[in-house]
Each structure stands twice: as C-alpha cells, then as structure tokens.
Amino acid sequence: ADPVSASQASLPSRTSTITGSSSSSNHTSNSSSNNNKSFIPLPGGRTVDDVLQEKQQVLRGGATTTSMHDPLLRTEYIADTKLPTDRGNFRMRAYRVVGSHSHAYRNTEAMEPIVIYAADKPPFGTDNQLLENVPVRVHDQCLTSEVFQSQRCDCKEQLALSMDYVQRHGGAVIYLQQEGRGIGLANKVAAYELQDYGLDTVDANVQLGFPDDARQYGVLPGILRDLHVGSIRLMTNNPRKIQRLTALGIVVVDTIPILALPNRHNRKYLQTKQERMAHTNFGHILSNQQPGEEELPSHAITYRSNTNTNTEMTPRRPPPPSSSSSGHHFGSY
Numbered sequence: 001a002d003p004v005s006a007s008q009a010s011l012p013s014r015t016s017t018i019t020g021s022s023s024s025s026n027h028t029s030n031s032s033s034n035n036n037k038s039f040i041p042l043p044g045g046r047t048v049d050d051v052l053q054e055k056q057q058v059l060r061g062g063a064t065t066t067s068m069h070d071p072l073l074r075t076e077y078i079a080d081t082k083l084p085t086d087r088g089n090f091r092m093r094a095y096r097v098v099g100s101h102s103h104a105y106r107n108t109e110a111m112e113p114i115v116i117y118a119a120d121k122p123p124f125g126t127d128n129q130l131l132e133n134v135p136v137r138v139h140d141q142c143l144t145s146e147v148f149q150s151q152r153c154d155c156k157e158q159l160a161l162s163m164d165y166v167q168r169h170g171g172a173v174i175y176l177q178q179e180g181r182g183i184g185l186a187n188k189v190a191a192y193e194l195q196d197y198g199l200d201t202v203d204a205n206v207q208l209g210f211p212d213d214a215r216q217y218g219v220l221p222g223i224l225r226d227l228h229v230g231s232i233r234l235m236t237n238n239p240r241k242i243q244r245l246t247a248l249g250i251v252v253v254d255t256i257p258i259l260a261l262p263n264r265h266n267r268k269y270l271q272t273k274q275e276r277m278a279h280t281n282f283g284h285i286l287s288n289q290q291p292g293e294e295e296l297p298s299h300a301i302t303y304r305s306n307t308n309t310n311t312e313m314t315p316r317r318p319p320p321p322s323s324s325s326s327g328h329h330f331g332s333y
C-alpha cells in the first residue's frame with residue numbers, strides 16, 4: 001500500500017477554503033467540514049481559519065499530485081565540475097529536465113537536479129557493466145535548514161551525514177530542488193506559521209490545501225541511467241520514497257537508515273514523521289537511547305558512527321562521454 005495514502009487516510013477531516021494548489025489537485029482535504037474555529041486558540045482571539053483566510057490571497061504553486069506514479073521526466077546532462085567542500089572533495093554534476101524552459105512548470109528550479117559524488121570515487125558503471133548496489137541519498141531541498149541552519153527539521157544533518165558517507169564509501173547524493181516536500185518555499189513558510197500555532201507538519205500542509213508530501217522523483221531513472229547505475233542502496237528512513245522510486249523501476253536493493261540526533265525544536269517534527277508518515281528507525285533516538293546494534297542494521301548511518309564500510313560497490317572510473325552525457329572533464333585536485 002502507498003504509505004502516503006495510508007497516512008492521509010488517517011488525517012482529520014478538517015479542511016480549509018484555501019486552494020494554494022491547482023484545481024486539478026487531488027489532495028485529500030476534501031471534506032466540507034468547517035467547524036474547527038476553536039481548534040487551536042491563537043493570539044489575539046484569531047483562529048486557524050482566520051490565518052488560513054489571510055493566506056488564501058497569497059499561496060501559490062507547488063506540486064500538487066498525490067497520484068501513485070510520478071511521471072517520468074527526461075533529463076539532459078549539462079556539466080560536471082569539481083566541488084571542494086568543507087566535507088571533502090566532491091564533484092557536482094548538473095542535469096536539466098528536457099524542455100523544462102518551455103513548460104509551465106511552477107518551480108523551474110526543481111527541473112535542475114544535481115548529483116554530487118566523491119571526487120576520488122565516481123559512481124559510474126559502463127555501457128557493458130552497470131554499477132550495482134550504489135549507495136544513494138535522494139535529498140530534497142530544505143533552504144531553511146541547509147542555508148539558514150534552522151533546527152526545525154533534520155535536513156541539514158541528513159545531508160551532512162550522507163555527504164560524509166559518500167566521501168568515505170562512494171555513491172552519490174542526488175539533490176532535488178523540491179523545497180518543502182514539493183510545495184515550494186513560501187508555502188512551506190506558511191506551513192511553518194501554522195505549525196507555530198500547534199499544527200503538525202502533515203496537518204499544516206493539508207490545511208493549506210496541499211498534500212502532506214508532494215514530491216516527485218520522475219527525474220531519477222534517467223539520471224541513474226546516465227551514471228550507468230543498475231541498482232541502489234537508498235539512504236533513507238522514508239517508506240514513501242522507497243515506494244515511489246520502486247514504482248519508477250529503480251532497483252532498491254537495500255536501505256541505509258540515516259539518523260540525526262533530535263533537538264528540542266525538531267522533536268515533534270520527527271515524531272510526526274514517525275507516527276503519521278510511517279518513517280522508520282526513529283524509535284530509539286526519540287526515546288533518548290543510543291541506537292543499539294540490535295535496533296539498527298550495522299550499516300546504518302547515525303550521528304554516532306559514520307564509519308561503516310559495508311558496501312559492495314566497486315567504484316570505476318567514469319565512462320567516456322556518451323551522446324546523453326557529453327563533455328565530462330574529470331580534473332584532479
């Protein structure tokens with residue numbers, strides 16, 4: 001079963017009059033019940049509905065689909081360059097969705113996926129031999145955390161953990177600019193504002209007229225094909241991500257749990273991921289225990305240890321430029 005559907009099915013039937021999404025949205029907040037005026041007491045005698053009314057004028061865009069299958073998007077290779085970072089020497093490889101400049105996409109930046117990989121461990125197979133079991137983190141943009149160092153979520157920590165893992169063991173971080181689980185930055189800030197009033201991250205999205213998770217992964221098959229990667233070990237705790245990638249034909253042979261320590265600002269957020277979005281592996285960290293060997297697989301990436309070498313991947317040198325990925329230049333540092 002699609003875990004998204006499962007979590008949405010259990011959502012309260014409150015609805016907002018807001019439709020920040022397009023009319024074709026099939027999000028699940030379709031009840032006409034509107035008697036939640038006293039749902040959360042807000043400062044100044046306002047209600048959540050009052051806040052939502054204010055937002056109605058300004059919310060725009062964001063992906064809206066909750067359909068089971070993401071449309072496949074064809075990407076073209078654009079460039080590959082060195083990326084020295086505080087976390088080691090990487091390379092950064094840019095793609096663009098073919099034709100995206102002429103489409104009426106609401107979020108054009110989401111049309112430019114990025115792959116980063118350790119400069120000395122390029123995760124490339126060949127035409128004749130695909131690279132299998134490649135550790136891959138599919139990471140979605142979180143500007144608030146990754147740029148402004150917000151503590152409201154665990155995004156920057158997961159990005160750092162996955163970069164360290166890739167630096168050490170090879171593989172790739174595929175970075176998709178679908179901010180706010182695909183609803184866009186300003187809408188995420190609106191969702192945060194509702195969370196300031198007590199809603200959780202799921203209800204905030206839904207009250208604004210968005211799905212709890214609108215992310216799509218249709219660019220990934222083409223990118224993995226370009227890398228000549230045949231199968232992946234996905235760094236995630238999120239069953240929805242596994243389901244969506246698998247539905248796209250991506251072979252996920254294994255998952256690698258990836259866990260950051262909670263802080264006092266993101267504990268509820270992590271609990272919501274666990275309880276309402278079916279994210280796994282959070283049990284021990286939310287109960288303030290150290291993760292024991294018995295609780296997590298030995299290859300888990302945690303705040304405690306990022307030194308596991310449990311990977312079957314055998315990095316190869318990148319293939320010569322092909323028609324779909326011309327112009328590689330692999331300089332050394």
Ligand SMILES: Nc1nc2c(ncn2[C@@H]2O[C@H](COP(=O)(O)OP(=O)(O)OP(=O)(O)O)[C@@H](O)[C@H]2O)c(=O)[nH]1
Nearest residue numbers: 140141142153178179180181188191201236237238
């Ligand atoms: N709408 C919304 N998006 C959020 C919120 N907090 C973080 N995000 C976005 O959530 C995305 C990260 O998704 P998560 O659900 O935290 O984690 P995940 O990547 O699905 O799961 P893992 O692979 O296990 O890390 C990023 O795009 C963030 O911008 C929030 O409160 N509301």
